[in-house]
Amino acid sequence: xxxxxxxxxxxxxxxxxxxxxxxxxxxxxxxxxxxxxxxxxxxxxxxxxxxxxxxxxxxxxxxxxxxxxxxxxxxxxxxxxxxxxxxxxxxxxxxxxxxxxxxxxxxxxxx
Amino acid sequence: xxxxxxxxxxxxxxxxxxxxxxxxxxxxxxxxxxxxxxxxxxxxxxxxxxxxxxxxxxxxxxxxxxxxxxxxxxxxxxxxxxxxxxxxxxxxxxxxxxxxxxxxxxxxxxxxx
Numbered sequence: 001x002x003x004x005x006x007x008x009x010x011x012x013x014x015x016x017x018x019x020x021x022x023x024x025x026x027x028x029x030x031x032x033x034x035x036x037x038x039x040x041x042x043x044x045x046x047x048x049x050x051x052x053x054x055x056x057x058x059x060x061x062x063x064x065x066x067x068x069x070x071x072x073x074x075x076x077x078x079x080x081x082x083x084x085x086x087x088x089x090x091x092x093x094x095x096x097x098x099x100x101x102x103x104x105x106x107x108x109x110x111x
Numbered sequence: 112x113x114x115x116x117x118x119x120x121x122x123x124x125x126x127x128x129x130x131x132x133x134x135x136x137x138x139x140x141x142x143x144x145x146x147x148x149x150x151x152x153x154x155x156x157x158x159x160x161x162x163x164x165x166x167x168x169x170x171x172x173x174x175x176x177x178x179x180x181x182x183x184x185x186x187x188x189x190x191x192x193x194x195x196x197x198x199x200x201x202x203x204x205x206x207x208x209x210x211x212x213x214x215x216x217x218x219x220x221x222x223x224x
Contacts, residue, residue: 002170009151034212043115043201043215044154089153097142097161097205098169099213103153 002027004092006102013109019077021105023090026071030100032093035064035075038104039086047088048075080109114138115216117202123222130189132219134202140214141207143185145169145177148199148218160185192223 005024013019023033034049050057050064050073057064063076077084090102118133136143142161146154146169156169158177166177174196178186185204189196199220203213 006153036213036215041217043203043217044213045215046212049212097207098156098159099144100156101146101154103151 002094002100004090004100004102006090006105008105009103010106011108013080013107015080015082015109015111017080017109019075019080019084019107019109021075021088021090021107022072023074023102024070024072025092027092027094028071029095030092031095033064033066033073034091034093034099035062036089036091036101037086038089044089077107080107082109082111085109115202115204115214117200117216117219119219120217121220121222123224124189124192126193126223128189128192128223130192130221130223132187132189132200132202132221134185134187134216135183136185136202136204136214137183138204138206138214139182140204141182142205143179144203144205144213145175145185145187146201146203147171148201154201157187189221192221194223197221197223 035047036044037047038044061078066073088105091099115136144159145157160166160179176188201218202216
């Protein structure tokens with residue numbers, strides 16, 4: 001019930017391509033869905049986030065698409081760059097400010 | 112620039128030792144969290160705290176305890192370290208409940224031998 005399922009585990013994309021990472025959840029009590037980006041040797045950093053009353057949020061090349069009825073959300077990285085190579089975590093917030101994280105996706109963008 | 116600082120980047124301890132992982136934040140944040148990160152398992156919540164002297168169990172608290180004597184400092188304690196506690200430990204803080212915007216430290220990679 002409290003799980004957030006993330007796929008794929010790893011992703012290889014050509015420079016300029018679109019990277020897509022998907023997440024699904026069961027618990028309808030989740031009310032905030034952030035994405036975190038983690039570079040090697042660093043802690044995760046907040047990238048972009050969405051609330052369930054919005055179907056899409058865009059910040060630069062990063063877009064979250066949210067499907068409330070399907071309980072799914074995804075991160076799209078347009079025009080992927082080698083500098084985007086990192087591990088990405090989706091997460092969902094429970095009402096007590098407790099973040100439940102997905103298992104992570106390692107993205108590699110090749111020139 | 113806001114910061115969450117974890118005292119050690121790498122730590123090697125022996126089985127059975129008592130281990131202290133320290134975390135300090137300079138943002139006057141109310142909430143602090145300890146996660147462990149393992150390949151294929153993502154980040155799993157160990158303990159969290161909404162206030163000084165207050166603590167709540169997360170999803171995997173067994174074998175761990177915490178201490179929050181001051182608002183800015185949140186310590187994770189491994190009472191008797193075991194090899195299955197070898198992991199990356201991440202501390203995080205957030206300003207208010209419900210924001211979900213955590214600031215993470217760079218992590219402590221603990222190896223128990």
